[in-house]
Amino acid sequence: MQAEIICVGDELLIGQTINTNAAWLGEQLNLKGIRVHRSLSIADSREEIIASLEQSLTRSQVIIMTGGLGPTKDDITKHTLCEFFETELVINEEALERIAGFFRERGLPLLEVNRQQAALPAACRVIQNFRGTACGMWFEKNGAVVISMPGVPYEMKSMMEEQVFPLIQAHFCTTEIVHRTILTIGAGESFLADQISQWEDSLSAHHIKLAYLPSPGMVKLRLSVYGKTDGIDEILEQKIQELRSLIGTYIYGVEKESLEEIVGELLRGKGMHLATAESCTGGNIAHLLTTISGSSDYFMGGLVAYHKDIKVSQLGISAEIIEQKGVVSREVAEAMALGCQRNFGVDFAISTTGVAGPLGGSEENPVGTVWMAVAGPNGVKSEKFRFGKNRGFNIDMASAAALNMLRKEILALNG
Amino acid sequence: MQAEIICVGDELLIGQTINTNAAWLGEQLNLKGIRVHRSLSIADSREEIIASLEQSLTRSQVIIMTGGLGPTKDDITKHTLCEFFETELVINEEALERIAGFFRERGLPLLEVNRQQAALPAACRVIQNFRGTACGMWFEKNGAVVISMPGVPYEMKSMMEEQVFPLIQAHFCTTEIVHRTILTIGAGESFLADQISQWEDSLSAHHIKLAYLPSPGMVKLRLSVYGKTDGIDEILEQKIQELRSLIGTYIYGVEKESLEEIVGELLRGKGMHLATAESCTGGNIAHLLTTISGSSDYFMGGLVAYHKDIKVSQLGISAEIIEQKGVVSREVAEAMALGCQRNFGVDFAISTTGVAGPLGGSEENPVGTVWMAVAGPNGVKSEKFRFGKNRGFNIDMASAAALNMLRKEILALNG
Structure with missing residues (x-):
């Protein structure tokens, strides 16, 4: 079964x-085994709405529309749906009440424009809105359903969860989709693809699809199987185990967790506390x-030691070391982490010092160079990275790399 | 002239x-007078890409595609475009170099998958990517252009700004649009509309269009004139002056500046320095x-005093005051700002302490309550805010409000 999403609203375009x-909507439909194959945004225009619906109905069984249901003149979705489904507006008593x-509860007068929001197409099943004034509509045509809802996110989400999903599940027989997402950090998409190329080829025998979902410094690998078959969970587990043996050092978690959540859970599990001493990441890690x-269960706080004088005055780093080794150096990164660990009285402290750019690079430390350190119960470790030329990118990459370094150090405590 | 956007990628669906x-893309094209009338997201599927392109070419003159250009097997946009435009891949020497x-700069080996990224359709004009490895492509067909770019936002944005927009403007005869954007903070859309209603009516005589662009805590007012006429710059300046006399206290800047840039310029202009002491904003202001x-010219650094013990040990706040007044209080906010101003030896220090949520609210301080203070050359000022229930929203709102409070205090030095 295929679904399409049509979002109506000039503001989107x-x-x-x-x-x-x-x-x-894509995420929720997908989790329920309904594959969204198009998502379209169009203007508040009668012609666009009709043309889009006509096309969608040739391809899809579930068409979900949002937006254009407000009380003002530019909201024309309801009238256009009336025209499209050759029906007329009638007052829905439940909606009117x-x-x-x-309005009564809020001590406001009921204006005619608001009363008209209870006028709904006779041919539709009304989806009541318990959080706002614009009702939803459920139409059926040639075996497909068209559902129109308001664009206000929390109104739309409630209507979907409480009414529309149960109706869809009752109306259609849906195929379940099984997903597994493996989260990696520290290796590029093409490097990973090269490392797991043979493994990737082995997936098709089980009808498993693989997708690479890259973001700065990280790549998510998503395995999908359409239609839950016997033993597929075990096969997926086995494939993930095989993957761990190939690229295990880059895998930091599974499913939707973020690196900061994983680090947090590790610290919480050990009852340990963390503080940060950031220079080039400027507070982003905190x-x-x-x-x-x-x-707050595990993060005590941090210092943003942006200027070198602050590194001296607030972290007790010797001005001599800064002078001799430079601000972007192993020595300063380690001294920052150790000073932070001591000042904040924590088990772990992480530090960053580097050149975020675009200005400030040198031959020895070009833009994108970052030294970082983790001070922990077993001492201090440091590492040098070289990211890119874009300031925002460098800050994001350095933050992710520092959290990953911390993650590995926490895990190493078990060893 | 009409444009369409086609975003390719299972991850979007x-x-x-x-x-x-x-x-x-919608915002930028609109600013340049190119109307986007559809924005479509589709799967990494040959059939979907071809069907979408065929339809778009019947309606639009500019078709902008993003995504599906990575080096891995699920990225099929380039091959599909080759098929669609009946051309073949050839190595582009500039791209290969x-x-x-x-890869050389990063000390990484050049894999065959990466080398293949330099293989580009013979029929296209190559859009070089100076921030990544996936090139863009510019195709022309029946008077329309199709531009395909990678989906990584900062790569795509740079390519648009540096290469694609100039090419579009050279290729088509686009009407110049003159825009002025006035940035406001601290007042809602309907309040502003009420205050400037008469002024708004006066705009039509000069064919100036006004748009309200709200975002959390802020409203941008955008003035647009289609077609540059003699004297229009002066008229716009005069209108902005009139606006300042009506709602000047809410205007924090013009054009694309962010609050952090404006605060930075004010500090730089005075040769003054700033530090931050953040609790609920957790480092976001820094x-x-x-x-x-x-x-680094004006920002010395900051303290993230997340746990109350850190407020005591690192900012010298008395544990008694915290005990008596509570962590979320005027007294603690002011003591944080003053302690930070002293420790960091700066002219200005800003502090935040509040309940970001969703947990931790009380009757006195429900989720969303934030006290903030600014310590400056003329002493300390504090203010209480009440934002919403969403953690991320509260952090964003509190950060913007604190920067705005600082902005006003710096400006007040002149009075």
Whole structure:
């Protein structure tokens, strides 16, 4: 069974709004075994809506639309659907009561434009909206369903989870899709592809598809099987084991975890605490760690020692070492980590010092050079990296590399 | 002239990647007077690519494709374009040299898969990629152009800005559009609309269009004039001056500047230095400040005092005050800013302490409550904010509000 997503709204086409609805819908449909093969954004235009629906109905069985259901003049999705399905608007009493209650509760008058939101196509099954005033609509035509919902993400998501998914599952017989995602760091896509080329060829015998999903410094490998067959879980496990023996040193986790979550769980499991001493990453590592709810259990805080005087005054690094070795050096990276470990009274401290760019490079330390260190219960380790020329990229890469270095050091405690 | 965007990649359809490329392309094309009327995401599938291209070419003059150009087996865009445009792959010497250099600089071997990235369709004009290994391609057919670029955002953006936009402007006769963007913070869209309603009415006499572009905590006001006429620059300047007299307290800048750039320029202009003491924002303010190249001129560094013990040990805040007033309080915010100003020896220090959520709220300080303070040459000022329930949103909002508070305090020095 194939699905398509049609998002209606000028704001999506001029880049005012990033389309997160399409990503969420794609993920949820996919997890339920419904393959999305197109996702389209179009303007608030009668012609575009009709042309898109006509095309989608030739290809797909599930067509999910969002947007264009507000009370203002530029919202024309409902009227266009009425025209397309050759039906007319009638007041839906349940919707009207809910909308009236919505305004009553807030002490606001019920305007005619709001009352008109309860006028819905006679030919549709109404999907009530318990979090807003724009109802959803479920149409059926030639064996396919067309579902239209508002574009407000939390209204749309609730309607999908509470009403639309159960309706779809009751209406169709869906194929389950099995996924496994293996997360790697520290090797490029082409290097990995080369290392696992033979293994990759072995997947087709089991109808397993492999996708490489790269992001700065990392590559996710996703295995997918359409249709759950007997023993497929075991085969996938075996394939992942084979993969570990080929590129195990680059694998940092499985499924949707981020590096900061994995490091956090490792620290939590050991009851250990972490602090950061950042120069070229400028606070980004602390920021990543604290995006995780509950990170205060293991993350004590950090120092952004951006200027060299701060490295001296706040981390106790000798000005002489900085003078002799340079700010971007093994010695300074190690002294930063050790000073941070001591000042913050933590088990682990990580440090970065480098040239984020685009200015400030030298022959010895061109833009993209970063020294980083991890101070832990067994002493301090350091490593030099060379990333690229783009400042944002270098900050992202250095942050990921530092967290990965920390991850390995925590794991090494077990050895 | 109409444009369409076709993004190729399974990861977009299963929601693993949110499509930010489409939003950026839509915004940039719109600014250059090219209307995007569809944006489509499709799978890494030969059939989907060909069917989409065929349809797009019946409607649009500019078709921009991203994605599917990696070196691995699932990336099939280049081969499919070869088939579609009935051409064959030939090694592009300039691309090969650049790719070889890319690997040589990094001390990595040039694998055959990488060498094959320099094999490009004979019928296309090659768009070199100066930030990665996948080249772009420019095809022409029946008066339309098809441009294919890699999906990595910063590679794609550089290629668009440096090569593709100039080529589009040379190829087509595009109407020049004059834009001015006024950046506001601290007031909602409807409040601003109410304040400037009369002024807004005055714009039509000069054929100036106004757009409200809201984002969390901020609203951009964009003035656009289609077709550059004599004296339009002066008229726009005058309109912006009028706007300043109406809502000047909310305007923090013009054009594409970010709050962190504006704060940086103000500090640089005064030869003053800044440090940060962050609790709930977890290093994000330092991170934002250091995304700006040259920020080391005014940003000394910061402390992420995430755990309350760190506030005591590293910022010298009395444990009694924390006990009596609570960590999320005016007193702690002010003590953090003052302690940071002293420790780092800076002119200005900003602090945040709050409940980012989703856990940790109380009746007095529900999730989203943030106290922040600015310590400057004239003493310390503090303010309480109440944002939302989402952790990431709260961190972003608090970071922007703190930078804005700092901006106002720097400006107040002149008074």
